[in-house]
Amino acid sequence: MLVVMKQSATDDEIGRVVDTIETMGYEARPIPGRQRTAVGLVGNDGRVDSARLEGLPGVLEVIAVSHPYKQVSREWKADDTIVTLDNGTRIGGAEIVIMAGPCAVESEEQIVGVAHTLRRMGATILRGGAFKPRTSPYSFQGLGEEGLRYLARAREETGLAIITEAIDAEGVEVVGEYADIIQIGARNMQNYPLLRRAGRYGKPVMLKRGMSATIKELLLAAEYLLAEGNSRVILCERGVRSFDTHTRNLLDLTAIPVVQSLSHLPIIADPSHGTGLRSKVTPMARAAVAAGADGLMIEVHPEPDHALSDGAQSLYPEQFEELMRQIAVIGQALDRKILSLPAMASP
Amino acid sequence: MLVVMKQSATDDEIGRVVDTIETMGYEARPIPGRQRTAVGLVGNDGRVDSARLEGLPGVLEVIAVSHPYKQVSREWKADDTIVTLDNGTRIGGAEIVIMAGPCAVESEEQIVGVAHTLRRMGATILRGGAFKPRTSPYSFQGLGEEGLRYLARAREETGLAIITEAIDAEGVEVVGEYADIIQIGARNMQNYPLLRRAGRYGKPVMLKRGMSATIKELLLAAEYLLAEGNSRVILCERGVRSFDTHTRNLLDLTAIPVVQSLSHLPIIADPSHGTGLRSKVTPMARAAVAAGADGLMIEVHPEPDHALSDGAQSLYPEQFEELMRQIAVIGQALDRKILSLPAMASP
Amino acid sequence: MLVVMKQSATDDEIGRVVDTIETMGYEARPIPGRQRTAVGLVGNDGRVDSARLEGLPGVLEVIAVSHPYKQVSREWKADDTIVTLDNGTRIGGAEIVIMAGPCAVESEEQIVGVAHTLRRMGATILRGGAFKPRTSPYSFQGLGEEGLRYLARAREETGLAIITEAIDAEGVEVVGEYADIIQIGARNMQNYPLLRRAGRYGKPVMLKRGMSATIKELLLAAEYLLAEGNSRVILCERGVRSFDTHTRNLLDLTAIPVVQSLSHLPIIADPSHGTGLRSKVTPMARAAVAAGADGLMIEVHPEPDHALSDGAQSLYPEQFEELMRQIAVIGQALDRKILSLPAMASP
Amino acid sequence: MLVVMKQSATDDEIGRVVDTIETMGYEARPIPGRQRTAVGLVGNDGRVDSARLEGLPGVLEVIAVSHPYKQVSREWKADDTIVTLDNGTRIGGAEIVIMAGPCAVESEEQIVGVAHTLRRMGATILRGGAFKPRTSPYSFQGLGEEGLRYLARAREETGLAIITEAIDAEGVEVVGEYADIIQIGARNMQNYPLLRRAGRYGKPVMLKRGMSATIKELLLAAEYLLAEGNSRVILCERGVRSFDTHTRNLLDLTAIPVVQSLSHLPIIADPSHGTGLRSKVTPMARAAVAAGADGLMIEVHPEPDHALSDGAQSLYPEQFEELMRQIAVIGQALDRKILSLPAMASP
Numbered sequence A, B, C, D: 001m002l003v004v005m006k007q008s009a010t011d012d013e014i015g016r017v018v019d020t021i022e023t024m025g026y027e028a029r030p031i032p033g034r035q036r037t038a039v040g041l042v043g044n045d046g047r048v049d050s051a052r053l054e055g056l057p058g059v060l061e062v063i064a065v066s067h068p069y070k071q072v073s074r075e076w077k078a079d080d081t082i083v084t085l086d087n088g089t090r091i092g093g094a095e096i097v098i099m100a101g102p103c104a105v106e107s108e109e110q111i112v113g114v115a116h117t118l119r120r121m122g123a124t125i126l127r128g129g130a131f132k133p134r135t136s137p138y139s140f141q142g143l144g145e146e147g148l149r150y151l152a153r154a155r156e157e158t159g160l161a162i163i164t165e166a167i168d169a170e171g172v173e174v175v176g177e178y179a180d181i182i183q184i185g186a187r188n189m190q191n192y193p194l195l196r197r198a199g200r201y202g203k204p205v206m207l208k209r210g211m212s213a214t215i216k217e218l219l220l221a222a223e224y225l226l227a228e229g230n231s232r233v234i235l236c237e238r239g240v241r242s243f244d245t246h247t248r249n250l251l252d253l254t255a256i257p258v259v260q261s262l263s264h265l266p267i268i269a270d271p272s273h274g275t276g277l278r279s280k281v282t283p284m285a286r287a288a289v290a291a292g293a294d295g296l297m298i299e300v301h302p303e304p305d306h307a308l309s310d311g312a313q314s315l316y317p318e319q320f321e322e323l324m325r326q327i328a329v330i331g332q333a334l335d336r337k338i339l340s341l342p343a344m345a346s347p
Helices: A011-023 A108-121 A145-158 A169-178 A192-201 A215-227 A255-262 A271-275 A278-291 A317-333 B011-023 B108-121 B145-158 B169-178 B192-201 B215-227 B255-262 B271-275 B278-291 B317-333 C011-023 C108-121 C145-158 C169-178 C192-201 C215-227 C255-262 C271-275 C278-291 C317-333 D011-023 D108-121 D145-158 D169-178 D192-201 D215-227 D255-262 D271-275 D278-291 D317-333
Strands: A002-005 A027-032 A037-042 A059-063 A097-101 A125-127 A161-165 A181-184 A205-208 A233-237 A267-269 A295-299 B002-005 B027-032 B037-042 B059-063 B097-101 B125-127 B161-165 B181-184 B205-208 B233-237 B267-269 B295-299 C002-005 C027-032 C037-042 C059-063 C097-101 C125-127 C161-165 C181-184 C205-208 C233-237 C267-269 C295-299 D002-005 D027-032 D037-042 D059-063 D097-101 D125-127 D161-165 D181-184 D205-208 D233-237 D267-269 D295-299
Touching: A002 A011, A011 A027, A011 A037, A027 D027, A097 A108, A097 A317, A108 A125, A108 A145, A108 A317, A125 A145, A145 A161, A145 A169, A161 A169, A169 A181, A169 A192, A169 B169, A181 A192, A192 A205, A192 A215, A205 A215, A215 A233, A215 A255, A233 A255, A255 A267, A255 A278, A255 C278, A267 A278, A271 A278, A271 A295, A278 A295, A278 A317, A278 C255, A278 C278, A295 A317, A317 C317, B002 B011, B011 B027, B011 B037, B027 C027, B097 B108, B097 B317, B108 B125, B108 B145, B108 B317, B125 B145, B145 B161, B145 B169, B161 B169, B169 B181, B169 B192, B181 B192, B192 B205, B192 B215, B205 B215, B215 B233, B215 B255, B233 B255, B255 B267, B255 B278, B255 D278, B267 B278, B271 B278, B271 B295, B278 B295, B278 B317, B278 D255, B278 D278, B295 B317, B317 D317, C002 C011, C011 C027, C011 C037, C097 C108, C097 C317, C108 C125, C108 C145, C108 C317, C125 C145, C145 C161, C145 C169, C161 C169, C169 C181, C169 C192, C169 D169, C181 C192, C192 C205, C192 C215, C205 C215, C215 C233, C215 C255, C233 C255, C255 C267, C255 C278, C267 C278, C271 C278, C271 C295, C278 C295, C278 C317, C295 C317, D002 D011, D011 D027, D011 D037, D097 D108, D097 D317, D108 D125, D108 D145, D108 D317, D125 D145, D145 D161, D145 D169, D161 D169, D169 D181, D169 D192, D181 D192, D192 D205, D192 D215, D205 D215, D215 D233, D215 D255, D233 D255, D255 D267, D255 D278, D267 D278, D271 D278, D271 D295, D278 D295, D278 D317, D295 D317
Parallel strands: A097 A125, A097 A295, A125 A161, A161 A181, A181 A205, A205 A233, A233 A267, A267 A295, B097 B125, B097 B295, B125 B161, B161 B181, B181 B205, B205 B233, B233 B267, B267 B295, C097 C125, C097 C295, C125 C161, C161 C181, C181 C205, C205 C233, C233 C267, C267 C295, D097 D125, D097 D295, D125 D161, D161 D181, D181 D205, D205 D233, D233 D267, D267 D295
Antiparallel strands: A002 A037, A002 A059, A027 A037, B002 B037, B002 B059, B027 B037, C002 C037, C002 C059, C027 C037, D002 D037, D002 D059, D027 D037
8 A cells, every 4th residue: 555645745644654554564655755755564464444544634645456365366366267057057267157938936837948949059157137126116026936946946947057036145045045056246246245155055156246336346346255264256247337328237258357367256247138139139248258358148028028127138039049059159269168068968 | 018029929829928028918919010010008007017928938028118106206296395394404305415423423412413504504403323334343332322312402402404324124213313314324224114103103214225226116115104194295316336546436417307307306416425525525615506406415523534424525614615605606506595594583 | 219207297397398499499209107107209300309309307217219420320321331542452342451569659660660660560550649638737738740741652652541530630640641540539529619620621530438438329429420510430449437447448348249239430549558568458459350240440550668658568570460360260250351462562 | 768678478479568768768767566567668758658658568557647748747747727817816725716607608688697696695606608619510609709799798797707608719819708607618728829829828628527527538638738837727527427317417526626636727616517417506515515616606597587598407596595505514624715805895
C-alpha cells in the first residue's frame, strides 16, 4: 500500500502517517520524490483498511499495491483448478464444458424432455431454476423443491449433471441435496451469509459476477468460499450494467482473460443473461469460446414463446445444435474440444 | 406495453403478436403508423413478462408503458407516507431527520459516548453497524448481537432511536428485537428472502439503493416490502457505481426529486458512503438537503483515525456540529426545519 | 413516438398534448389503456423534438418508437454495404479484413519496415497515426503531414491500403490526399463539423464509437456522413467506458451483432484500444471475429517497448502472425475467410 | 509512477524495468515488499507514457502517482482563480454567478426580451446557442452568426455579459468577436484543435465536462487551454452518462468539491442539461449551490412549449425567479451572496 502525500504536506503530516502505519503493526517506508513524498506500507496481509490512512491530513490518496484476495490468486496457486463432477465432467481443463437448459423448471415433462434433447446435442450439465430471484414480487418465483426433484429425475434419465441456484443460506442445504453444482446468482454475489454457507457445504459452487462488480470484487467474493475451505469454485461472466439499453447487459468478455491471468479458478460465460436477446446469444457464445472461456451456460427452451421466464433469450433446440457445431470449429483455434460425457449407458 | 414491429413485419407476424397477447389474457390493439405498426397490450397488471413478446419474429422492440410497481407508486397513494418511531421521530413529513453515528459499533463506551454527543448536537436517530457486510472475508465483520445490546443501551440513555443493518433473513428477528428501524444495505437490495422477511416482520425498514440499481429497481425492491404488508419504508440514496475513481461512489442526488415524483415513500441520503471521503461529506450533505431529502444518514466517529471500518468517511463531532448549523439555514429555503426530539428528559 | 400520460392526467391535459402534436404538423392518436392514456404521434420523420412534449403537464414520459436515423438503417437499405478500396480490399462482404500497424507513425524506416512484415503476414490495410489526439498536451502529438508521406511511401512499396486519422475539419483535406480511408476517432465521434467535411469529401470513412456513445448515437453520427452523400462508411467498436479499471475500456462485442441487425454498414473491432493491454488483444481479436466482425484493426509495432505511444497494447509481429493463424480457423465456423490482397506484384 | 511487479517476477525482469526507466531519462528506485517488489519512477514531469512499462514482462500494473496535469493544479497555484468580465462579473470569488437564457437563440425578439427579464431577476450573464451541436443531422442547428448578432444586441440593451458556444476551431474567431465567454461543449471537451485555438484566442473560456470524462480528463483538457497561455478558464459540471434512464444525465455534484480541492479554477453547474427535465432543475440548482458551486448555468425560455430545442428542460421565467429567491437563502449557509451587476444604467 502506498500513501501518496500532497506536495504541500509538512514533515509533521508525513510523520503522522508513519506513526499511524506503525501503530497498525506494519512497517512504514517513506519514499521522497521530485514532486511529492509517498509512504510505503510494508507487510500488508490483505487486512489493512485504507480508510484510516486516507483521512489523515496531508494525504492525497492511498493506492493499493498488494491485492486483497489470496487463495483465489494465481500467485497463491499457479496451476489451474479443475472442478470434477460425479458424471465425469471436468471444468477448467483443456475441454470446453456446455451447461444448457431452460431458465426455469416449469414441469417434469419440460425439464426431462429438454434434458434428453440437450444430452443428444452434446451438453454435459443441465441448468434450470427452481428458486428464481425476480425483480418484481409479482413475477413467477419458481417451483421450489418440486423443481429440484424434476431436475434430479432428469439427471437420473440422462446422466447430465445438474446446476441450479440457491438464493439464501437456508436454501444451500435444500439445493445441495439435489444439485451437482450450486449456483450463486449475480444479485447474491455479495450475499456473505450465503457465500459462507455455500463455502462450508462443500459442493462445487458457480459464482456469477454481480451486475456492477469489478473483477476484484468477484475474486473477493470467491475468496469467501475458499476461506471456508471450498476450492471447487467456478466463476461466471454474465454481463455488467452499462449505459446503453440496446441489450439488457453488456457481456464483458475481456473478463475471461483477465480472470485467467489473476486467478487459477475456471471461468465460463453466460451469453443468455449477458445479452438478454436470443439473436445475440449465438454470436456471443461463439465469442466467449474464442476469448478462452472454459465453458458456456446457455438457455435453451423447447418452446421459448411459452416460457414462464426469460423466453426471449432462450435458444430453440435447433439453434443450440447449430451453435454446438460452430463452437467445435472455434475450439480448434485454441486446441480445445467440447467435453462430451464419458461412455455412459443412455437409459 | 407497446410491441413495436419492424418496418418489414408481415401481416402474419403482426397477427402472431396479437394472438400471443390474447393467449396471455390481455387485449391487443394494433396501431398502424407511417413507418411501422405497433401493437398495444391493454390491461397490463404489472405481471406481463415482455420476454415472451420480444423474441417473436418481426418484433423490433417491446416498450414498457405501465410501471411494474404498484403500492410504492404515487399513483397508488397520492399522499406522502410518514414513518413514525417510538421516540416521536417522524420521517417523511415537513421536517428534516438526522441519523448519525459510527460506521460500526466498536464498544459500549464508544457508542454510548457518541450517542450523547449526537443527541446534544441535534440528531434523533443513532446509526451503528453490528453486522457488517464486508467486501473482504478478512475484514472486521462487526460485534454481532453484543453490538445490538450496546445500541439499546445508548437508546436507553439518550432517547435516540436506533437504526442498524440486518444482513440475512434470520438476522431480521435478531436485529428487529433491538432496532427501531431495520436497515437493508445496498448489497442486499435484491436479496428477496431478506426483503420478504423484513416485510413480514413489520418494523420500519430503511432500504438502501443498490450499487447499480435503477430507480425503477429500487422501487420494485421496496414493492417486496409493501407486498408483505409493511408500508413503513424509507428509501436511501447512497451513491451508485460510476467510471470515475475520484470518489468511491457517485452520489445521485437527482434520485431524490425523481423518487419523490414517482413514489409516496420518504427518501433520505447517505453522503458518507455516497462519497467515501470525509472532506466531501459536508458539501454533499448540504446538497442533499437542498435537493429535498427528507433526512440524512451521516457517519460520525469520536476518533475517526482509530475507527475499525470506514474511518476516512466519518466526520469529527465538531464537523458534524457545523454541518447541522449549515443545514438549518438551507432548510429555510425549502420551509423545512431539522426535526428535534420532542420534550424528553435527558438522563 | 408515444406520449405516456400520468394516471391522474385530465382530459384538458390530454387535449393539450393532442393540440401540440397537431401544431407541430403531425397526427395525434390517443390510446386509452386500463391504467392510463397514451397519445401516439403518427408521421414522425425523425425530426420530432420530444423535449417539447416531455415538459407538458400530465405527461409521464415520451417514448421514441421510430428510430431517429434513416439512411444508415437496414430498414432504409436491406443489403449489406460493401466498401471497396483501390487495392481491391472489400470491407463488409464475406471476407474478414485485417488492418494493422503501429499506433503512431514514428519514422519512415519504422512504417515501411512494419508494412512489409504485415503484408507478408496477411494484412491488407496499414494503420498508423500521423495526427494523434492525446489526453495530455505534453504527450507526443504525431509527425503530421510528414507522417502521411511515410504512409504513402509504405503503400507504394507494399500495396497495402492506408487508414489514418483526421482530427479536425481542415485535416480532412490533408489526410484525404494520402489516405484510402479517413479515420474519425472516438473522441471526435460527435464532432459534427468534422463529420460533415468528411461526408462531403467522399473518400471512405471509418467512424469509431465514442467512449460512452450508445449504438443509437453511433448510428446517428454515421447518419451525418450519409446525409452529406457519403455512404462508404465503416463503423468500429473500440471499447466503452465502464466502472472497472482492470482494462482501459470495456470492449462491447455485442455491439457487432446489434449494429448488423440495425444497419447495413460494415463494422469492425479494435481490440487494441478496446482492452489497452497486449495480453488481452489476441483473445479479444479472436472473440470479435467469432462475434461476426467484418474485420479487425490491430496495433502491431516492431519494437513495442520503444513505441512513442500506446506500446503496451501493441502486439509483437510474431504474436500477430499467430493471431492470423487462429482467426483463419475461427472464420471457418462462420464460413468466412481472411481477405488476402488480390494478385499484385510485390515490389 | 510506481511499477508493481508480479510476485513471480525475476531479478532479470526487475532489472529490465529499471533499465527501461533509466533509458527514458528518469531515476528508478526499487522498493522490495513482503509480497512483491515495486519500482518507483522518480522525476516524472507528467510526460511519462506508462504504456511502455506496462507491457514489460513481470509487470503486474503501473500506478500513476504524480498527476499528469500541472498548471490547472492547486499544487501549481494555491489561490483561487477569479475570471473577471467587462461588465464587472467576477467568477470564482465569494459570490455566486448566475448565467441564464434559452438553449438556442431563436430570434432577436426572443433573446432581447428574455435578457431584460433575466436582468431584472438577477442574472449577470446571458446564455444562448447560435451554433448547436445536435445528435441528429436533421435537428435545428442554430442561427449561426445571425444569432451572435442578436446576443450582442441583448448585451447592449441590458448590460448582461454573453456566453455562447464555439463548435470548431474556425468558430472560435467568429464567436470570440461577440462573446464575453466562449463555451466549449461536452462533446468537444477533447477536441484538441478547438481547445488550442480557444487557448490562444485569449478570451475567457467555459469548458464543460464530457459525457463520460473523469475529473482527471476534465482537468487535462483544461490544461490544453492553460498550456496555450489562457488561464481565464471556468469549468462546468453538466452531468455524466449513467445506467439509469430516468434522467438524461447523472449530475455529479461531488465533482464540485473534488475539483475545488484539486484545482484553482472556478467551477459552476448546469442542472438543465445535467438532468434534462424541468421539474428536476430547481432542486438540483439548489443542491449545486449548497455543494459549493461558483455559479449556475440555467436554461430559461419565455415559452418553453415552443422552444426549438431542449424545451423540456427550460424553466419558465417565474420558476427562475423563485429559484433565485431560494438560492439567496442557501448561499447564506456558505457565506456567499448572488452576484448582482454593478451599478449600470439600464437602457
